[in-house]
């Protein structure tokens with residue numbers, strides 16, 4: 001599904017140059033559940049952002065579903081993100097002025113489907129993660145666990161092929177973190193490819209493969225024994 005070939009990412013600001021990613025080679029097959037681990041600053045978020053096309057490689061190639069998108073126009077990447085990708089963040093990133101139902105519906109913005117179909121899909125996504133009863137509440141009225149589950153509903157309502165999750169359990173207690181991991185595992189079992197940054201070895205174990213990074217490089221990539 002995904003191939004990164006010799007991907008580098010440099011950040012330049014005034015005199016300082018930071019190498020966030022160095023010579024990354026990474027293949028991810030459809031249906032994989034990959035955990036990315038490594039110390040703070042090693043490039044995990046940058047890697048996830050490159051995979052999510054919200055950051056571009058400075059050099060190297062990004063092949064998505066057989067197509068080299070390294071030099072694609074921003075408009076094409078926006079379409080790819082909308083149709084194929086779902087994002088989950090550590091801090092949920094729900095919009096507090098909107099209800100949970102409205103937040104989840106954002107995952108279908110600009111999709112070409114009837115209002116009725118949108119409504120049904122939003123209902124189904126909220127049901128799936130157990131927040132349907134919170135539809136008319138605002139994010140601040142929900143617990144952290146509920147907010148993250150609502151954020152997952154927004155990510156999956158468009159039925160993405162690839163879910164990118166940046167420390168999705170980082171702000172949650174053990175029990176709510178476990179609930180989120182259960183949901184991600186179910187989504188993976190149902191066919192979604194998932195790439196997740198985590199600091200939790202226990203959560204990485206739930207993924208099928210762990211990629212360890214240090215200093216902008218991939219150190220090891222180990223698949224869990226079935």
Ligand code: ADP
Nearest residue numbers: 011018019020039040041042043044045046047
């Ligand atoms: P991690 O997610 O593993 O903590 P990041 O991918 O956030 O690591 O960062 C990798 C390196 O790139 C760090 O040294 C960080 O300071 C630097 N970096 C990340 N984003 C930017 C940016 N927008 N501008 C400058 N440097 C950045």
Ligand code: ADP
Nearest residue numbers: 130131133139140141142143144145146147176
């Ligand atoms: P659910 O009710 O979907 O199982 P959680 O397991 O996340 O939700 O919530 C556990 C408990 O915390 C529930 O009884 C819920 O009503 C309560 N709760 C929800 N939102 C808040 C909040 N903002 N502050 C405190 N408790 C909350």
